[in-house]
Amino acid sequence: MLRNISKNCCLILGSLFVGFLIIEFVLRLFVPLPSLFMLPDSRLIKDERGFWLNLPAQKQVFSNNVDFNGEDVSTYDNGLRQVPCRPDKLADETPRIYIFGDSQTYGWGLSDSDTWPNQLQCLLNKSGEQFAVVNLGVPGTNLDQYYYRTRMVYDFVRPKDILIYMITWNDWHSDQSNIRPISLNGKCGDVAVVDMKPMFCPLKPTTYYGKKSSWRQSLYDKTGLLIPAFDSLKAFSDTVVFSSAVAHLMIPPMKALYLRYRKSDTIQRIGTKTLKSNDALVQQIAKDTAKTEHVYFAFLPSRISYADKTYNVYSKNRTVFKNQDFLFGFAKEGCEQNGLNCFSLFAALHAPDIGIKDFKFDGHLNVIGAKAVARSVFGNVVRPTSGKTH
Numbered sequence: 001m002l003r004n005i006s007k008n009c010c011l012i013l014g015s016l017f018v019g020f021l022i023i024e025f026v027l028r029l030f031v032p033l034p035s036l037f038m039l040p041d042s043r044l045i046k047d048e049r050g051f052w053l054n055l056p057a058q059k060q061v062f063s064n065n066v067d068f069n070g071e072d073v074s075t076y077d078n079g080l081r082q083v084p085c086r087p088d089k090l091a092d093e094t095p096r097i098y099i100f101g102d103s104q105t106y107g108w109g110l111s112d113s114d115t116w117p118n119q120l121q122c123l124l125n126k127s128g129e130q131f132a133v134v135n136l137g138v139p140g141t142n143l144d145q146y147y148y149r150t151r152m153v154y155d156f157v158r159p160k161d162i163l164i165y166m167i168t169w170n171d172w173h174s175d176q177s178n179i180r181p182i183s184l185n186g187k188c189g190d191v192a193v194v195d196m197k198p199m200f201c202p203l204k205p206t207t208y209y210g211k212k213s214s215w216r217q218s219l220y221d222k223t224g225l226l227i228p229a230f231d232s233l234k235a236f237s238d239t240v241v242f243s244s245a246v247a248h249l250m251i252p253p254m255k256a257l258y259l260r261y262r263k264s265d266t267i268q269r270i271g272t273k274t275l276k277s278n279d280a281l282v283q284q285i286a287k288d289t290a291k292t293e294h295v296y297f298a299f300l301p302s303r304i305s306y307a308d309k310t311y312n313v314y315s316k317n318r319t320v321f322k323n324q325d326f327l328f329g330f331a332k333e334g335c336e337q338n339g340l341n342c343f344s345l346f347a348a349l350h351a352p353d354i355g356i357k358d359f360k361f362d363g364h365l366n367v368i369g370a371k372a373v374a375r376s377v378f379g380n381v382v383r384p385t386s387g388k389t390h
Helices: 002-028 116-127 143-152 215-223 233-240 245-261 266-270 272-288 308-314 326-337 367-386
Strands: 044-046 052-054 059-063 069-074 096-101 132-137 162-168 295-300 341-344
Touching: 002 245, 096 143, 116 132, 116 367, 132 143, 143 162, 143 272, 162 272, 162 326, 162 367, 233 245, 245 308, 272 295, 272 326, 295 326, 295 367, 326 341
Parallel strands: 096 132, 096 162, 162 295, 295 341
Antiparallel strands: 044 052, 059 069
């Protein structure tokens, strides 16, 4: 009796496994799987002044197989993303626009020409506005790193220069309670600043964040097979979508159901302490950068906010985030009370669904979204600063 039960269980499990393989094989013919490894080398490098930078003098390409393929990625010798529309030679008197941010500002998945800072520079050139854009975006960094990275340029910031801090939802739900005021003087060892160019001062010994490669990446490069991570349920669900076509189709709606019906909500999980710590850090940055009046805090919402369908899931039909532009909603009062220059990019990015102004799978801004951000920044920052009308 027990032998028959065991035999039947094995037959059922075997049939299910074979059925899964057949479905997986058929789906693979029609469903392209994204790549987890979008850059050959995505490491960051530490500057001696306490912040992370992109690898200097990069010449790589972005590819994830589904959203973007073969997009050029170039950085200058100081690790900053290249801005092709900016003239190679700049007069010292030309005002700079220094833009601090994360992967959205860096332009993850976009070519050098398509990043929103470069599109802003192109708009400036066409309009005759005499500004030079400097892209200080670094993927995977938060507001505390923008603050520290200000040291890279602050010694030569002048009254006419503009500082823009591009704040995302990832910034605002990261606790900054332990961040203390710092001196923004950014002397690079004994090296003098040359032609007002931000300089990279490598930490000794050289310190990297991330790995150039891993056994998982090496196996994927050789075979196209990705072994998912088994560290936790979240790690598994986040990586199995790169391994299996079945999982690629099933996991996203399953996550949506979980988010809609879980007992705790996003605000409870983040906590008001975290939100207040970021508000305090914004005020600290504004105080410490007072040598120019042109300091702006731009709030770039996540697609869980600006994409209506996704917002409805995360907000549990508006019961959690009643204000759809919730990122700016959390920051607006502090901005107004302290007289800060703050504005939201929600209206520029608002869309009915994902995949319109962002990469549908990857989630970062696509060319359309980047262009919308560039236009909004131009209207909210450049025109008011130059004194010209729209």
